[in-house]
Amino acid sequence: xxxxxxxxxxxxxxxxxxxxxxxxxxxxxxxxxxxxxxxxxxxxxxxxxxxxxxxxxxxxxxxxxxxxxxxxxxxxxxxxxxxxxxxxxxxxxxxxxxxxxxxxxxxxxxxxxxxxxxxxxxxxxxxxxxxxxxxxxxxxxxxxxxxxxxxxxxxxxxxxxxxxxxxxxxxxxxxxxxxxxxxxxxxxxxxxxxxxxxxxxxxxxxxxxxxxxxxxxxxxxxxxxxxxxxxxxxxxxxxxxxxxxxxxxxxxx
Numbered sequence: 460x461x462x463x464x465x466x467x468x469x470x471x472x473x474x475x476x477x478x479x480x481x482x483x484x485x486x487x488x489x490x491x492x493x494x495x496x497x498x499x500x501x502x503x504x505x506x507x508x509x510x511x512x513x514x515x516x517x518x519x520x521x522x523x524x525x526x527x528x529x530x531x532x533x534x535x536x537x538x539x540x541x542x543x544x545x546x547x548x549x550x551x552x553x554x555x556x557x558x559x560x561x562x563x564x565x566x567x568x569x570x571x572x573x574x575x576x577x578x579x580x581x582x583x584x585x586x587x588x589x590x591x592x593x594x595x596x597x598x599x600x601x602x603x604x605x606x607x608x609x610x611x612x613x614x615x616x617x618x619x620x621x622x623x624x625x626x627x628x629x630x631x632x633x634x635x636x637x638x639x640x641x642x643x644x645x646x647x648x649x650x651x652x653x654x655x656x657x658x659x660x661x662x663x664x665x666x667x668x669x670x671x672x673x674x675x676x677x678x679x680x681x682x683x684x685x686x687x688x689x690x691x692x693x694x695x696x697x698x699x700x701x702x703x704x705x706x707x708x709x710x711x712x
Contacts, residue, residue: 462492463485463488463489463491463492464485464488466488466489466491466492466495466547466551467484467485467487467488467547469550469551470484470488470491470546470547470550470551471484471547472484476664476667476670477670478667478669478670479543483536483539483540483543483669484543484547486540487540487541487543487544487547488547490540490541490544491544491547491548491551494544494548495548495551495552499548500548501545501546501548501549501552501554501555501559502545502559502562504541504544504545504548505541505542505545505559505562505563505566506566507541508538508539508541508542508544508545508566509538509566509569509570511534511537511538511541512534512535512538512570512573513573514534515531515532515533515534515535515537515538516531516535516570516573516574516576516577517577518530518531518534519531519577519578519580519581519681520577520580520581520584523581523584523585524585525679528581528676528679528681529676529677531676532672532673532675532676535574535669535672536669536672536673538570539669542563542566542567545559545563546560546563557633560633561633568613568617568620571613571617571692572610572613572614572617574668574688575606575609575610575612575613575685575688575689576606576609576610578606578609578681578684578685578688579602579603579605579606579607579609579685580602580603580606581681582595582602582605582681582682582685583597583598583599583600583602583603583606584597584598585597586598586599587602587681587682588682588683588686589601589602589605589682589686590605590686605685605686605689608689609685609688609689609692612689612692612693612696613689613692615696616692616695616696616699619695619696619699619700619703620699623699623702623703662691662694662695665687665691666688666691666692666695668684668688671684672684
């Protein structure tokens with residue numbers, strides 16, 4: 460049986476997040492090492508990750524205290540560990556598939572919806588900063604309205620992603636690798652292009668909630684996280700629609 464470190468070196472991803480490369484994937488590799496001799500499949504691990512995330516999301520609502528936030532986030536991070544395990548197990552056993560990749564992407568997007576929805580309910584129960592940077596008291600219905608908007612934004616962004624990545628539009632066949640691995644892209648030649656790439660790179664990291672949600676819980680700033688998360692996905696949605704309008708509206712494809 461391969462050691463956890465050997466599995467990590469062989470199954471880690473290129474162009475990955477710093478948090479993944481140096482924190483979560485080394486841990487996940489030892490989980491892969493432990494379950495490799497069993498009959499557990501990558502898709503079954505994906506289902507475990509989904510189930511654990513449901514529990515963590517429910518705890519965000521059930522435990523609207525400081526300690527409860529830490530517990531809920533710990534469970535969410537456990538879910539993310541399994542989310543790393545499934546792909547690493549597939550690559551280690553050389554059984555990665557397009558259907559498995561699509562299933563993993565589907566569960567990831569459903570997690571984003573759950574996270575936004577349950578976070579809004581938590582803020583409704585506990586109170587916190589609103590989008591106007593003023594403190595909204597507990598049971599302020601504007602948090603629930605923000606949750607509805609957030610769920611709409613995330614769902615729309617997911618639909619947009621699925622649409623623009625279709626082979627008929629992108630010209631690329633479905634891969635077993637993550638989109639960011641196969642589409643790293645070259646460094647733009649212009650200063651404006653490099654700046655835009657840097658900005659969207661920062662936004663991508665901020666949108667990757669496992670990287671910093673522990674800090675969010677430690678600082679008890681779920682409110683700031685919620686509004687920033689919705690805003691970033693709103694920017695992505697707007698950027699995507701601008702591209703579609705240019706392609707189908709202006710150029711008239």
